[in-house]
Amino acid sequence: MKILVTGGAGFIGSHLVDALVEDAEEVLIVDDLSSGKKEFINPKAKFFEGDIRSADTQSAIKEFKPEAVFHLAAQKSVRESIRKPAYDAEINIIGLLKLLETCVDLGVQKFIFASTGGAMYGDNANLPASETEPENPESPYGLAKFASEKYLQLFSRLKKSKTMILRLANVYGPRQDPFGEAGVVAIFCQRAVAGETLFVNGDGKQTRDYLFVADAVKAFLKALSLDASGVFNIGTGKELSVLDIIMNLKTQHAPDLVYEHREPMAGEMLRSVLNCEKARQELMWTARVDFAEGLTKTFQYFKNNQNL
Ligand SMILES: NC(=O)c1ccc[n+]([C@@H]2O[C@H](COP(=O)([O-])OP(=O)(O)OC[C@H]3O[C@@H](n4cnc5c(N)ncnc54)[C@H](O)[C@@H]3O)[C@@H](O)[C@H]2O)c1
Secondary structure (H helix, E strand, C coil), rough: CCEEEECCCHHHHHHHHHHHHHHCEEEEECCCCCCCCCHHCCCCCCEEEEECCCCHHHHHHHHHCCCCCCEEECCCCCHHHHHHHHHHHHHHHHHHHHHHHHHHHCCCCCCEEHHHHHCCCCCCCCEEEEECCCCCCHHHHHHHHHHHHHHHHHHHHHHEEEEEEEEEEEECCCCCCCCCCCCHHHHHHHHHHHCCCCEECCCCCCEEEEEEHHHHHHHHHHHHHHCCCCCEEEECCCEEEHHHHHHHHHHHHCCCCEEEEEEECCCCCCCEECCCCCHHHHHHHCCCCCCHHHHHHHHHHHCCCCCC
């Protein structure tokens, strides 16, 4: 099958492309390399370097004629979206709409979207949050993802195509950027390997649902294979705190690890965890990699790639 992966040079997208290529699919990656990396690009995939908003990019997609689209290209920083909401909306909403117009022109029947579980339900959700929980994004990033979901669902109805929306938990693993503002597992692994002090915002008891990237990829592949539309939470259903991550690192990999507390981040959510029962029942997907195993793979990756 001919498959387009936007953001296919990024953290999650590059793992997804590897799996698709392994399944002998014909893949076109579209990525502007703003945060993605050339070295993550699978050599068996075609690659077009461009912004999803540009006419050249849309022409390249039209020439390729994908039958299915995975849309992962995004401005992914919650904090950046608060600093620059218009910039966030240009990439995350207008970018999506440009891509959607092309997909409608081409009659693409299957669109799979990387949405967010962590930034969708807000602070007052019943936890673990299921898909029936009211959406209450607390950032422009979350709001843009929610608006994108709504556009996709509308066009899916108008054009009778299938749209799968995966609300991903906090994904971690090899190739995640360890120098960003988010991605605590990657940041901690990189600093632990370098023998540097870890910094914990506040008391470190804030929790997230940490999903290993290989499990996220399997959910994307299931979404491709299923002839359906829908919204699915994709996570582990388990909460881990920042201190839990540090304790895992200390006991498994870095006994001499040192950490310090800093001021809490204003507006940071205290808890986030997803109920993924719908994905288990309808997608036949469940997270398989437990945190200790995923952490080991991530730590080893940063140990082996210290010059990144
Ligand atoms: N990492 C997570 O925990 C997480 C959680 C929920 C949702 N998501 C979503 O999953 C997707 C992938 O996230 P990631 O963590 O792999 O991030 P990433 O930054 O590694 O990947 C995004 C990719 O999109 C590319 N890109 C950005 N703007 C572009 C543009 N205008 N045109 C073309 N390419 C562009 C970047 O170069 C990068 O390769 C994003 O949509 C993100 O919002 C990620």
